Amino acid sequence: MRPLFLPALLAAGLCALAATARADDPHLTIRDHRFEPPRIEVPAGTKFKLLVKNADATAEEFESFELHREKVVPPGQEIPVFLGPLDKGEYKFFGDYHQDTAQGVMVAK
Amino acid sequence: MTTIARPRGVLLCALAACLLATLARPAPARADYEIRLPEAEEGEWELEDNGSASFDRNRAKSGDANATVEIGYGVNSWYHTEIELGYGRNAGPGAPVVYQGITWENTLQLTETGEYWANLGFYWEITHAATPATPDDILFGPLISKDIGRTTHTLNLLFTQEFGPAQDVHSPDFSYAWQSRWNIFPIASPALEIFGDVGPLNHVPGLVGQQLLAGPTLVGDVSLGSIGNLKYDIGYLAGLTAATPRYTVKWDLEWELRF
Numbered sequence: 001m002r003p004l005f006l007p008a009l010l011a012a013g014l015c016a017l018a019a020t021a022r023a024d025d026p027h028l029t030i031r032d033h034r035f036e037p038p039r040i041e042v043p044a045g046t047k048f049k050l051l052v053k054n055a056d057a058t059a060e061e062f063e064s065f066e067l068h069r070e071k072v073v074p075p076g077q078e079i080p081v082f083l084g085p086l087d088k089g090e091y092k093f094f095g096d097y098h099q100d101t102a103q104g105v106m107v108a109k
Numbered sequence: 110m111t112t113i114a115r116p117r118g119v120l121l122c123a124l125a126a127c128l129l130a131t132l133a134r135p136a137p138a139r140a141d142y143e144i145r146l147p148e149a150e151e152g153e154w155e156l157e158d159n160g161s162a163s164f165d166r167n168r169a170k171s172g173d174a175n176a177t178v179e180i181g182y183g184v185n186s187w188y189h190t191e192i193e194l195g196y197g198r199n200a201g202p203g204a205p206v207v208y209q210g211i212t213w214e215n216t217l218q219l220t221e222t223g224e225y226w227a228n229l230g231f232y233w234e235i236t237h238a239a240t241p242a243t244p245d246d247i248l249f250g251p252l253i254s255k256d257i258g259r260t261t262h263t264l265n266l267l268f269t270q271e272f273g274p275a276q277d278v279h280s281p282d283f284s285y286a287w288q289s290r291w292n293i294f295p296i297a298s299p300a301l302e303i304f305g306d307v308g309p310l311n312h313v314p315g316l317v318g319q320q321l322l323a324g325p326t327l328v329g330d331v332s333l334g335s336i337g338n339l340k341y342d343i344g345y346l347a348g349l350t351a352a353t354p355r356y357t358v359k360w361d362l363e364w365e366l367r368f
Binding site: 083 | 186221222292332367
């Protein structure tokens with residue numbers, strides 16, 4: 001069963017290194033099936049943590065093909081989305097469960 | 110999950126091996142043509158069908174086909190589970206299509222996507238074979254993925270251990286799967302996939318006796334509006350060793366929905 005130990009050790013090590021939330025982490029809020037703000041600036045060229053809070057009573061999925069992210073945000077909860085380093089430019093994202101209204105753009109500067 | 114060459118087919122595989130006079134052992138007891146991602150989506154249901162069909166000029170190696178019907182659920186942000194029924198036929202003329210067994214699949218997402226250099230997950234499944242003459246087995250191992258620019262690379266390293274009264278191989282079998290995907294369009298992105306099965310670890314045959322397939326696939330995610338998303342991964346794999354059928358087509362269709 002030795003193969004089981006390696007991933008368990010790796011996971012434990014990675015968890016120990018887990019980043020904590022910082023005040024300057026960019027934030028997004030989902031309210032009335034829309035992103036607030038719909039356009040958000042983030043740092044280019046570095047990794048960062050985007051915090052996405054769902055203020056609605058139903059789940060939403062933060063999704064972006066350009067950022068290659070797809071993550072469910074349960075109602076009333078906040079989740080981290082780890083991104084970057086991004087090239088300077090614009091990256092579209094949307095809420096997969098309400099694509100008609102939940103649209104946004106991330107601007108990496 | 111795709112399962113081929115269950116022990117009922119070992120005799121056929123062994124016969125093919127003798128005919129080819131190249132294999133140190135019969136073809137590995139298990140191969141799989143599914144790329145597993147180290148991800149779990151909380152609250153999402155999945156209905157999935159995946160399978161494969163292999164063809165070869167050697168009739169003893171041709172005609173292997175498998176298909177599964179699965180239902181899965183994302184229990185939380187780090188645990189996804191599925192129940193799968195497997196059907197298939199072994200290679201060789203006249204082999205019947207039979208129910209092969211039931212499998213309980215489990216994916217653990219161990220790291221947040223993008224937080225570290227690579228994303229890490231752990232997969233395990235347990236299969237109860239349809240007939241007492243076929244051993245049950247457990248399959249497990251790490252899932253690793255890494256984004257580089259607009260490409261995504263995924264590696265599965267999996268070990269299979271037979272157990273139960275019908276167990277006939279006592280050493281774990283090692284298999285691996287690799288996918289490199291170029292994320293061009295959401296609905297269709299090209300990928301290269303490689304699948305290998307080296308066989309039992311206590312008696313690893315030479316490369317020519319291992320199963321090794323590689324080829325292009327197309328991967329996509331099509332929005333179905335209020336009724337969810339259809340994800341697919343279809344492709345053509347070429348057999349690269351004498352132990353592998355010359356041609357294999359594979360498909361993985363997944364309907365994601367939320368209630």
